[in-house]
Amino acid sequence: MSVPARDPATLPRLGWTLAALLVLWPLLQLAQFKPAALFEANNLTAMGHFVGGFLPPETAPDFLALLARATVETLAMATAGIALAVLLAVPLGLVLTRSLSISRLGPGRGGWPGQLLRIAARGVLAVLRGVPELVWALLFVRIFGLGAAAGVLALGITYGGMLGKVYGEILESSDARPARCLLEAGSGRLAALFYGLLPNAAQELVSYTVYRWECAVRASVVMGFVGAGGLGQLMDQSMKMLNGGEAASILATFLVLVLAADALSEFLRRRLA
Amino acid sequence: MGFSLDGVGFTHANGYRALRGITLSVAPGERVALIGASGAGKTTLLQVLAASLKPGEGRVNLLGADPWGGSPRALRALRARIGLVHQAAPIPPRQRVVTAVLAGRLGQWPLWKSLVSLVVPADPEGARRELARLDLAERLFERCDRLSGGQLQRVALARVLYQQPDLLLADEPVSAMDPALSELTVALLNEEALRRGVTLVASLHAVDLALRHFARVVGVKDGAILFDLPAAEVTEALLRELYASEGGLPSAGGIGSDAGPAVGLSPLRCA
Secondary structure (H helix, E strand, O other), rough: OEEEEEEOOOOHHHHHHHHHHHHHHHHHHHHHOOHHHHHHHHHHHHHHHHOOOOOOOOOOHHHHHHHHHHHHHHHHHHHHHHHHHHHHHHHHHHHHHHHOOOOOOOOOHHHHHHHHHHHHHHHHHHHHHHHOOHHHHHHHHHHHOOOOOHHEEEEEEEEHHHHHHHHHHOOOOHHOOOHOOOOOOOHHHHHHHHHHHHHHHHHHHHHHHHHHHHHHHHHHHHHOOOOOHHHHHHHHHHHHOOOHHHHHHHHHHHHHHHHHHHHHHHHHHHOOO | HHHHHHHHEEEEEOOOOOEEEEEEEEOOEEEEEEEEEOOHHHHHHHHOOOEEEEHHHEEEOOEEEEOOOOOOOHHHHHHHOEEEEOOOOOOOOOOOOHHHHHHHHOOOOOOHHHHHHOOOOOHHHHHHEEEEEEEOEEEEEOOOOHHOOHHHHHHHHHHHHHHHHOOEEEOOOOOOHHHHHHHHHHHHHHHHHHHHOOOEEEEOOHHHHHHHHHHHEEEEEOOEEEEEEEEOOOOOOHHHHHHOOOOOOOOOOOOOOOOOOOOOOOOOOOO
């Protein structure tokens, strides 16, 4: 075999880079992306007024009590939602993981039911996360009335779709050989998952789950606007009453929650390292 | 209940013909060494014997059963009775030694027992016993990423010993070990097979190890069997032909070489 003088991958790589740039440019135009507008004088004063309205943050004791209650409600909603999402995502994500497929060894018999199941699971996950949580929330508010229950279900379903997809991809991209070796020695799928895949993938799975929990905390703002309770509903009321100080306090609370999620993720990652 | 292959051929998806017309019959309790140059097809042949690769042509009978003719459940049960020691130990680095060894019986344990064993090891004594035979008992509760390559290879070996398979396969089981340890390990594999009366097939890069420890030696070249002879009848000319493309005979090195007729050769090192 003769080795070509030039790297045969160079031309395709250049081509794809150019193609990506060619696609990106009209998209930026379509999205009316004009960063210069941010720095025009009248826009700057308008923004200044908007931000100024948020200061100083509200610290009245009765509002803080309300804020604390809403925070606990939001945390409960996000946590319950993520728990539900994990319940949905684990079986669907496992179905997607080709490295846990026994019939692919060999390959043996019975490959096509597995293929069908995988396509079906992919479809279910797409529907779950394809409909935005706000739409799910609007639907569930009609059934359960205003309150956290609708938010929990909406979060659980949308985030179940996202978690399932990413779980499957994380498991797929981690080293498949340990699990394959166990399957070759007659182990079942779940045992191979726990002994072969999870030791390598646990860290990433946990950190993505905690990140989604953090997103769920933030998503609860949007859910609050449709009456699903928590910090979002409080935010909705403050914004409607044009009370910038209260909104600032709520935003500060979000910041603290995000930092807390970050610390939790870091702690868990270190535990699992 | 050993195994038999009849006209077995295997072609990779990219069109590379890894095995052609392999006919090989091994009786229960027989111990066979596979030798041959890198890329000759030894690993592919062992994968066929482990029921993890379905050959494109020919008939396979493993432990009295046709692996690809029965139900998936029967295939799983058959796989649980076959143990393959992989060339590169496929053990997650974050796993503890005890868990990695106990994983050998996942095919025999019910799921609940496997899961409980992740929290409270189901049989640490059993794992310790197998590790002790490989001089690793003191590393029982350590993580695998703290072990050296040779130690990891021994953990993988302990896993297959713990599995107690009826067909014991090993793909270059001593490739990461020094000559003295290689000697001990190959002897241990033979002793285990002899004690339990099971069939052993090991591919070895070191010809002298193969000739010293195995009564029957199969030479594989370009995906086909070049010779299948008692160790005493393997001649220097055959070995030269077997390794013609490598330009020299590989050996474990450093070990006295006075066993087979072919081992008295001068520089037996792999280039």
